[in-house]
Amino acid sequence: MDRFPFTKKKLHKQPQARQHKLVSQWLKSVYLKLQEEEPSRSQLESFRSDYGRVLQWLGESGFDWEIEYNTKQWIELVADQYHYHKKLSGIGLAEHNLLPRIRQGDDISNLEWHPPVPYKVALDNIRSAFNVGSIFRTVDAAGWDSVIVGGTTPGYDNQQVVKTAMGCTQWIPQVSTNHLADTLLEEKLSGCTIIGLETAEGSRNHLEFKWPKKGIVVLGNEEYGISQRTLQVCDKLVHLPMQGKKNSVNVANAFAIVSFHISFNTHQV
Numbered sequence: 531m532d533r534f535p536f537t538k539k540k541l542h543k544q545p546q547a548r549q550h551k552l553v554s555q556w557l558k559s560v561y562l563k564l565q566e567e568e569p570s571r572s573q574l575e576s577f578r579s580d581y582g583r584v585l586q587w588l589g590e591s592g593f594d595w596e597i598e599y600n601t602k603q604w605i606e607l608v609a610d611q612y613h614y615h616k617k618l619s620g621i622g623l624a625e626h627n628l629l630p631r632i633r634q635g636d637d638i639s640n641l642e643w644h645p646p647v648p649y650k651v652a653l654d655n656i657r658s659a660f661n662v663g664s665i666f667r668t669v670d671a672a673g674w675d676s677v678i679v680g681g682t683t684p685g686y687d688n689q690q691v692v693k694t695a696m697g698c699t700q701w702i703p704q705v706s707t708n709h710l711a712d713t714l715l716e717e718k719l720s721g722c723t724i725i726g727l728e729t730a731e732g733s734r735n736h737l738e739f740k741w742p743k744k745g746i747v748v749l750g751n752e753e754y755g756i757s758q759r760t761l762q763v764c765d766k767l768v769h770l771p772m773q774g775k776k777n778s779v780n781v782a783n784a785f786a787i788v789s790f791h792i793s794f795n796t797h798q799v
Contacts, residue, residue: 645674725764728769
């Protein structure tokens with residue numbers, strides 16, 4: 531693992547927030563190294579000494595080093611300290627500032643994507659790249675076919691989408707279209723039922739709806755929902771039953787609920 535790349539003198543030349551940012555960057559590199567290879571006891575001791583010295587330079591109080599020589603525990607420790615210094619640097623802990631998740635049971639093979647559920651999701655002018663990235667992850671987790679990116683929806687070429695998708699954009703197919711309604715009309719010819727997730731007149735509770743074996747679920751814009759042109763193409767409309775005062779939930783959260791309901795109730799993934 532790399533040593534902290536600054537001397538005390540060089541570190542103190544920086545503003546306090548910048549000092550913590552530099553420490554967080556170093557801790558991120560240590561975190562990634564810990565995931566790549568099993569460190570030796572001497573490497574962990576060297577890091578412990580190095581980080582303890584950096585904390586003294588920052589005027590920080592003592593740190594609890596009562597920890598076993600277990601890589602998982604050290605990863606947790608470094609991650610927590612990374613976010614501690616991020617907070618002191620004034621950088622918000624948004625999704626794109628989080629550390630890469632430890633791989634636990636991920637299939638890291640390069641095999642082609644063969645989804646067990648013949649469903650697609652169509653995004654109608656979704657604005658938030660974070661929502662889009664989250665939807666890609668859910669498509670993977672629920673075993674769906676692909677993502678149709680419509681209109682101004684960000685896709686593969688957006689770094690925030692890629693970061694939030696946590697690698698899923700590498701294998702989940704994406705179809706991009708400037709005219710989503712026309713694309714959905716073409717999909718109907720292949721036997722797909724177009725189902726809009728929308729709280730509009732005639733919409734049915736998603737728990738009571740008889741989901742077809744094959745279909746496309748359309749998600750609308752965070753501000754105004756599914757556009758009028760795309761809404762006219764939908765064969766059916768469904769919604770989540772709300773129990774509170776708000777009439778909707780975050781679009782990525784809504785999709786997660788519906789996608790798993792479809793997958794596990796119609797295809798037993």
